[in-house]
Structure formats: structure tokens, C-alpha cells
Amino acid sequence: MKDAILYIKEQIKYFRIAVNLSKYSTKSTSMQNRLGRLWEILDPLVQLAINYLIFGILMHRVVPGYPALPWMFIGLGVYGFSKNVIVQGAKSISTQFKVSSKMSYPVSIMPLTTSLGFLTEFYIMVGGGILLAINAGYPPTLYWLQFFYYFPALLIFSLSFSLLNSTIIVIFPDYKFFLNYIFRFLMYVSGAIFSLHQFKQIPQFILQAQIINPFYYLIEGFRDIAFGREWFWDKGMYAVSFWAITILILIIGANAHMKIRDRISDYL
Structure with missing residues (x-):
């Protein structure tokens, strides 16, 4: 438990450094593209258009009682952010260790640094979904206050899972390929695009298993x-x-990270 507390303290203490590193990384990446940061807006919109065309129009996988676009916007926005934070954050320690080892900040903040770079895409997709919901007849209510519960929950879960996976990747680099496959599968069983309850052929125990699916929650x-x-x-x-x-996940991930932190260079 003390390792988890130490990890949390490091995230708070070096948060400003993580923000600056994220800004520099985003700016550096944007400079390599002709459209620059415009891709941060275009990319999620293109993803949504493709998924809506395939699942919303061609396959008619919409949820009865709810407008398809905002429902899908929100699902893809939340899942996409969590997936990017976990997958890219898991790779961040092994790919950026040499740089961080020369600086005065702990390597544990690298997943946090990576996560901040995906906030724009998250706000566009989820914010866009909420605006579309308003347009479809769902006005602002007190339920909106739950954002201050669900967003921290999303960030805490994603960073915790990212920390655990980053340790595994340091020890077993090939794991990053399995991680990508896992998240491709999870997108379809977490309700990001369509509801599993629409498929009558899915066994009931799989539907009930959603109670332990953090992404679904x-x-x-x-x-x-x-x-x-x-x-x-x-x-x-x-x-x-x-x-x-x-x-x-946070306790296991923090404990595993602290155990190998001083020996990461030996693995890499």
C-alpha cells in the first residue's frame, strides 16, 4: 500500500512537469504534420464517422430509446481515451526512460504525461456527444455534476492500469502486441459502439459479467x-x-513498478 501512496504523491508533486512535457510532446508531433494540431480534431471525427457508418447505418446497431450519434460519440470518446492512456502510457516508460533518467523527475509520471496528450480528443468526442444529446432533446440536468466523479474515476483507473502494463512491457516487451489485441476485443464487449443486450445469442453469464468490466462502468x-x-x-x-x-490494480502496479524502477536500465 505504501508504494501506491508514494506513486500518488509523485503524480501530484510532478504534475506541472508532466503538463509541460505533454505540451512539448504534442507541439513536437504537430510540427511534423502539415495540418498540425488540426488532426487532434479531425482524427476523432473520422473515427466516429466510420463506426457510425458501419454499425449505425449498415448494421443498424443503435440503442432503442436513445439517439445513435451522441450515444456512440460518448462511448467511443470514453473508451478511446482510456485505451490510449493505457496502451500508449504502458509504452512510455520503456520508450522514454533514457530521457527521464537524465532529468530530475521520476519515471512514474511518464504515463500521466502521455495521458494529458489525449485530453483534446476526449473533450471533443464526449463534449460533442453531450451537445448532440442536448440537440436531441436531453437538456442539461443536475446529473451533469457526475462529471466530477466519473472523470477522476476514468483517469485513476486508466493510469493505474497503464502503470501495471508499463512494468510488464519493460520485462516482456512483446506484451505490447497482446495489449493491442486485447483492446480491440474489449471495444466490442464494453458497449462502446453498441449494446450487447441487442444480441440475443450472447449467453446471459457474459452479460452479467459486465458488473466486473471497468470500461462498461x-x-x-x-x-x-x-x-x-x-x-x-x-x-x-x-x-x-x-x-x-x-x-x-493500483496497488499491484505501484508495487511492481517500485520493485524494478532501479533496474529498468538492466531490462532495456
Whole structure:
């Protein structure tokens, strides 16, 4: 537990450095493209258009009772942000270790630095989904206050999982390929694009297993904000299992990271 506390303290202490590193990295990447930072807006919009064409129009996988575009916007925005933070953050320590080892900040902030670079895409997709929901007849309500619960929950879970995976990648570099495959699969079973309840052939135990799927909990939570469905304290076992899994991942990830931190150079 003390390793998890130390990790949290490092994120708070070096947060400003993480912000500056993220800004520099984003600017450096943008300078390599003719359209620059415009791609931060275009990329999520293109992703949404493709998924909406395939699943919303061609396959008619929309959720009865809810407008398809905002429903999908929010799902893809939340899942995409979490996936990018976990996958890219997991690679950040092994790819940027040489740079960070020469500076006066701990390598544990590298996943946080990476996560900040995906905030623009997150705000565009989720914010766009909420605006579309308003246009579809779902006005602002007190449920919007839940953003201050679900966004920290999203960040804490994603960074915790990223830290654990970054340690695994340092020890076993090939794991990053498996991580990509896992997230391609999870996109379809977490309700990001369509609801699994629409598929009658899916066994009931798989649907019930969503109670231990953190991605499902977060995605549905942000949809609760937009569509004013329910409060987070009404979710019962979904909330309990989410935080139990998140805290467990944080403790294991922090412990594993601290154990190998002084020997990362030996692995790389």
C-alpha cells in the first residue's frame, strides 16, 4: 500500500512537469504534420464517422430509446481515451526512460504525461456527444455534476492500469502486441459502439459479467451524465466492483513498478 501512496504523491508533486512535457510532446508531433494540431480534431471525427457508418447505418446497431450519434460519440470518446492512456502510457516508460533518467523527475509520471496528450480528443468526442444529446432533446440536468466523479474515476483507473502494463512491457516487451489485441476485443464487449443486450445469442453469464468490466462502468456512467438516467451511488455492485478492481490494480502496479524502477536500465 505504501508504494501506491508514494506513486500518488509523485503524480501530484510532478504534475506541472508532466503538463509541460505533454505540451512539448504534442507541439513536437504537430510540427511534423502539415495540418498540425488540426488532426487532434479531425482524427476523432473520422473515427466516429466510420463506426457510425458501419454499425449505425449498415448494421443498424443503435440503442432503442436513445439517439445513435451522441450515444456512440460518448462511448467511443470514453473508451478511446482510456485505451490510449493505457496502451500508449504502458509504452512510455520503456520508450522514454533514457530521457527521464537524465532529468530530475521520476519515471512514474511518464504515463500521466502521455495521458494529458489525449485530453483534446476526449473533450471533443464526449463534449460533442453531450451537445448532440442536448440537440436531441436531453437538456442539461443536475446529473451533469457526475462529471466530477466519473472523470477522476476514468483517469485513476486508466493510469493505474497503464502503470501495471508499463512494468510488464519493460520485462516482456512483446506484451505490447497482446495489449493491442486485447483492446480491440474489449471495444466490442464494453458497449462502446453498441449494446450487447441487442444480441440475443450472447449467453446471459457474459452479460452479467459486465458488473466486473471497468470500461462498461465508465462508459455507461458518462452516458448517465448526458441522458440523465441515474446517479452513480445508485449503481450498487457496479461501483463496488469498479473501485475494488481499480484499487487492486493500483496497488499491484505501484508495487511492481517500485520493485524494478532501479533496474529498468538492466531490462532495456
